[in-house]
Amino acid sequence: MGYTNLQECLKDLEARGELVRIDRQMDPDIEIGAVQRRVFRAGGPALLFTNVKGTRFPMAANIFGTRERLRYIFRDTLPTIEKLFRLKVDPFAAFKKPWQYLGAPRALWAAMPRTVSDGPVMAHQTTISELPHLRSWPMDGGAYVTLPQVYTESPARPGYGRSNLGMYRVQLTGNAFEPDREVGLHYQIHRGIGPHHAEALERHEPLKVNIFVGGPPAMTLAAIMPLPEGMPELMFAGALGGQRMRMVRQGRMLPILAEADFCISGTVYAGQQKPEGPFGDHLGYYSLAHDFPVLHVDRVTHRDGAVWPFTTVGRPPQEDTLFGDFIHELTAELVPTVFSGVHEVHAVDAAGVHPLLLAVGSERYVPYAEKRTPQELITCGLSLLGSTQTSLSKYVIIAAREDSPTPNAHDVPGFFRHMLERADFERDLHFVTRTTMDTLDYSGISLNQGSKVLWASTGPVRRRLATELTGNLPLPEGFGDPRVFAPGMLVIAGPRHDRGRDEHDPRMQALADALEHAEGLDGFPLIAVVDDSAFTAADWDNYLWVVFTRSDPATDMYGVRSFTHCKHWGTRGPLVIDARLKTYHAPALEPDPEVERRVDALGAPGGPLHGII
Template sequence: MTYRNLSACVADLERHKHLVRIDAEVDANLEIAAIQRRAYRAGAPAMLFTRVKGCRFPMLANLFGTMARTKFIFRDTLRAVEGIFRLKLDPFDAFRHPLRYTGVPRALWSMLPKSVSDGPVLRHRCAISDLPRLISWPMDGGGYVTLPQVYTESPDAPGPMQSNIGMYRVQLDGPDYEKDREVGLHYQIHRGIGYHHAQALRRGEPLKVNIFVGGPPAMTPAAVMPLPEGLAEILFAGAMAGFRIPMVRQSHRTGGLPILAEADFCISGTIAPYQKPEGPFGDHLGYYSLAHDFPVLRVDAVHHRPDAIWPFTTVGRPPQEDTVFGDFIHQLTAALVPQVFAGVREIHAVDAAGVHPLLLAIGSERYVPYAGERQPQELITCGMALLGSTQTSLSKYVLIMAHEDAPSMSTHDFPGFFTHMLERTDFTRDLHFVTRTTIDTLDYTGISLNQGSKLVWAAAGPRKRQLADTLPGDLPLDARSEDGGLAAAGGSFGDPRLFGRGIVVLRGPKHTARRDEHDPAMHALAARLAHAQGLDGLPLFVVVDDPAFTAANWENFLWVVFTRSDPATDMYGAGEFTHCKHWGCTGPLVIDARLKSFHAPALETDPDVERRVDALAAPGGPLHGYL
C-alpha cells in the first residue's frame, strides 16, 4: 500500500495493530519525549497522542521505531527501490533476472515530482506559537522541530531537479527570536542547503525556504538520505512513495517556492541577513550542542491541512529512533559502496559512537600484490576517499582493514574488528592524521566549532603481536615523588581494567587543560609506559573518567572513546616521535577519552518527568503494556 499523506499511513498502521491512540493528556515539555524514548527501547507500536497539553494538534511518536514497521510502511515500493540500486550497480542484471525488476519502470516514473495547482496543506493557516512546543531535554533552549523536511531550490537553477531536502534542526521559539516571526535554522557543515545559501548570497538575493512537517512518509527517509550533490531528494522520495510527489506550483500563495501538497504543515519564509543564537539542544552524540549563531528564517506563513498530525522523534545518545533510519538506509545502499568508493568493500558508520565520530571500513590491498609482505597502501587511498566525499567525509576516526587478511570479517563484529586491527597495526607507520580540518558541527572535541582533526588508521599484513587477555600486576600508572607521594606532573591514574583483548581502560585525573592543548599528565603516562616491561600484548590504553562504565560493554566503550576524543589532540604514545611530519609511537597507543573542560555536558533526564512516565506506564495507566 502507498500512503499519499500521513493520515492514510496512521489509519493503515492502526488497522494492522502497528499504532495505538493515547487519549490521556500528555505534556510536550519533556514528558512526551521521555515516553517516545521508552517506546523506542521497548519496541512499542507507533503512538498517536490525541490530547497534547496546550496544543490543538495531535502528535505522532515512534513511527519509524522498528525496522519491521519501517519496512511495512514501504512494503509495496521497497523491492522496486532496491531494484533501482541494483541496476545502478549492474545494469545487465535486468536481462538475466527480469522478474526482479517488474516494479522499476513505475518507480522511475514516480521519481518525477508532479506540479499541481492546490493541495490540502493550504486549507488553513496558523501561527508558529500554535505548533507543538516539543522540549526533549531539560537544558533545551526552546521548542524545536525534530522531523522537518527543509526544502530549498538552487538560485542558479530553480526547479525541483536542483532542489535539496534536508533534516535540519528548526528552533521555534526562544528569548532571542521574535515571536511568530522568526525561527532558528540550524544547518550544519556539509549540508546541501549551504550550497543554495551561498548561491543566493553571491547573487545578492534572499533564499526562500519551505519547511514541511508530515506528508507522505517517504519524505522523511528522503530528507536524511546521503545522496550525492546534485541528485534531488525529492526524486528518491517519489520512488519510495510509489507515486509522483505532488508539489503546489509557485504562486503568491506559496511564497514563491513550491509546497508539498500533502504535507501536514508548511512553514514558509526567507533566510534573514543576520544570525542569532540557536540552542542549546540535546543531540544524537549524547550531549548538548551549545548555543551558537546560526541563520534565522523570517516567517511569512504557516499552513496546515485540516487533519494535521505533528510527527516527532527525540535525539540523544544512541540507539534512538534515528538508528533505524541509519540501518534502513545502510541496507538500501550497502551494495553501492564499492561503486562509490573504489576499493572499499564495506563501511559501517557506528551508531553507538554517534555515527560520524567512528567509521569502520574494509577495503582491498592490491597495489603491490607481488610484495613479500602486505602493508597499507591502497587502504590509505581508500581511507582518504572516504574522507573526501558524501557523508563519510564527516567521519573523525576511519579504521580500515584489508579484506585479503580476513575475508569473513564484518565491520559489525566489534570485538573481531578491533582485535584484527590491534594485532596488525604498526604504530610507527599506520596512523595518518589530517589536522585543522572541518569536522561535524555537533562534535565538541575539536579545537573550535566545525574544526578539529581526523585519523585514517589502516592495518594490513600478518599479525605483529599476540594480544594479552590478562593485565600485568605492576603497571606504572602514577609518577612518584621521592617521599612516595604522587608527583604533580604525573597526575593520578588508576583502576585499570582489561576491555577485550589488548585494550586497557583506566581512570585518569580530572581534565583541566585548555582547548587545543596537550595534557602534560598524559605525556607523563605515555613516557612511563614506554619504559614498562610486558606490554607487547597491550597495544591500546584508554584513559577515561569512569572505567567501570566504559568497560561494561562495547556500546559504552565506543561511545566514550570516540565521542570524547580528538585524534590529533588526544592521542599519545609510548615512545612517540615525529619524523618529517609523520607521527607514530613504538609502544602502546594512549587515547585520552575523558570529558574535557570545554566539552558540552552529557544528556541527563529529569527525575520528576521520569516518575510521571512511570505512573503512566504502571498497571491501570494509559501506557501500561507498551513501555
C-alpha cells in the same frame, strides 16, 4: 502502493495493532519526548498523543520505531527500490534478467514530482505559537521541529531537478527569536542547503525556504537519505512512496508539498543570524548555542486533521538509529561504485555516527610482495575522507579484505581484534590536522574544526592480544583503576581534565613515559584514559561512546615511546587515547528524574502504556 499522507499510515498502523492512542493530557515540554524514548527502548508501538498541552494539534511518535515497522511502511516499494540500487551497481543486470526489473519504469515515473494548483496543506493558516512546542531535554533552548523536511531550490536554476530536501534543525521558540515571526535554521557543514544559500548570497537575493512537517512517510526518509549529488531527494521520495509527490505552486512562490500536514514558509535574508540552541543531540551531548541563519516566517499552513510527527534524539541507540541501519541496507551495494576499492563501511551508531567509521578495503597495489603493507588502503581511506557524508568521519579505521580471516566492519569486537593483532603504530596512523569536522562534535579545536586520523593496518598477525594484566602498572598520581575491556584493549581512570582547548596535557605524556617501564603491555596496544573506567568498560556501547566522542585525534593521542620523523607521528609502544571529558566539552544529556517518574506511572497497571514499558 505507498501512503499518500501521514493519516493513511497512522490509520493502517492502528488497524494492525501497531499504534497506541494516549488520550490523557501530556506535556510537550520534556514529558512527551521522555515517553517516546522509553517506548522506543522497549521496542513498542507508534504513539498518537491526542490531548497535548498548549496546542489543539495531536502529536505522533515512534512511527519508525522498529525495524519491522519501518520495512512494513515501505513494503510496497522496497523491492523495486532495492532493484534500482542494484541496477546502479550493474547497469547490464536489467538486460541479463529483465523480468526482475519490471517495476523500474513505474518507480522512475513516480519519481517525477507533479505540480498542482492547490492541496490539503493549504486549507488553513495558523501561527508558530499554536503549533506543538516539543522540548526534549531539560537544557534545550526552546521548542524544536525534530522531523522537519526543509525544502529549497537553486536560486540560479530553480526547479525540482536542483532542489534539496534535508532534515535540518528548526528552533521554533526561545533565545532572541521574535515570537511567530522568526525561527532558527540550524544546518551543519556539508549539507545540501549550503550551496543554495551560497548562490542566494552571491546573487544578493534572499533564500526562500519551506519546512514541511508530516505528509507521506517517504518524504521523511528522503530528507535524511545521503543521495549522490544531482539526485534530488524529492524524486527519491516519489520512488520510495510509490506515487508522484504533488507540489503546490502558486505564482512565484516556492513549491509546497500538497499532502504535508504543516508547512512553515519563510525567507532567509543575508547577514541575519541569531544564536540557536542548546539542543540535546544524537551524540549524547548538548550542542551549544551558536549563530545560525534566521528564517523569517511568511506563512504557516496546515491541512484538516493535521498531526505533528516528532522524534527525540540523544545518546544512541534512538529512533534515528533505525534510519541509519535502513539506509545502510539500501545502499550497501553502492559503496564500491562510490569509493573505488572500498567494499564495506560502517558509521558506528554507538559512537555517534560521524566520530567513528569502520571500513574494509582492498590491498592490491603490490600483490606479489612477500608481506602486505598498507598502501591501497591509504588511498581508500583518503577517498572516504574526501567526499560524501563519510568525509565528516573523525576516526577512519580500515582493514584489508585480503587478510585472513576476512574482516567484517559490522562485527565491531571482531573488527577491533583483527586490527589490533596487525597494527604497527610506527607506520599505520595518518593524521589530518586543523580540518573541518562535524558541527556537533565538541572535541576539536573550535566549532567545525578539529582533526582526523586514518588507521590502516594489514598483513599477518603481529601480536597475541592479552586478556588480563599480569602485573602492576606504574601509574602516576591521579591515574588508577585499570581494567581490561577486550583483548588488547585497556581502560585506565585518569584525573579530571583541566587544560584549555587545543592543548596537550603534560599529565598524559607523564603517563605514557611511566608506561614505558611497565611489564606485560605488549599484548595491550590500545589504552584509553577515561573519567570512569568501570562505566567505560561495562560494554561496547559505553566504550565506543566515551572513547570516540570525547577525543580529538591530534590533541588527544599519545604514545609509549612516541616519535616524530619527517612530520610522521608514530609510537613504538601502545597507543594512548585521552578520552576524558574536557573542560570545553558540551555537557552530556541527563533525563529529568521527576519526568521519568511520571513516565513510569504510564506503564503501571491501568496506565495507557501498561505492558509496553
